[in-house]
């Protein structure tokens with residue numbers, strides 16, 4: 734995964750693609766937005782974010798049993814693994830669901846750059862506010 738071949742002057746070169754993720758500004762988690770570069774493909778977006786001080790909630794410890802790690806993939810989503818049935822079922826419960834929605838703990842970075850938006854609220858925040 735994440736390994737590509739390019740042909741340069743009739744020579745095949747293999748290299749590890751290091752995509753980047755652009756996080757759009759989020760009032761609390763990254764007010765200025767963030768660009769994370771040189772990421773190894775194969776990591777979950779949740780892990781990448783948290784390793785880079787963007788704290789995406791992950792209440793179920795990334796076991797696809799909550800929706801607190803919900804994100805929107807605004808660009809590059811076609812390169813990612815497809816959501817399975819369990820992820821789709823969980824997403825139906827997410828706050829602010831749209832066509833770009835994914836659970837970041839289940840979304841594995843491939844070889845393309847991504848633009849990611851973190852929703853303003855998670856279902857935890859919404860339920861705590863009631």
Ligand code: FES
Nearest residue numbers: 791793797802838
């Ligand atoms: S952390 Fe619970 S589904 Fe991702």
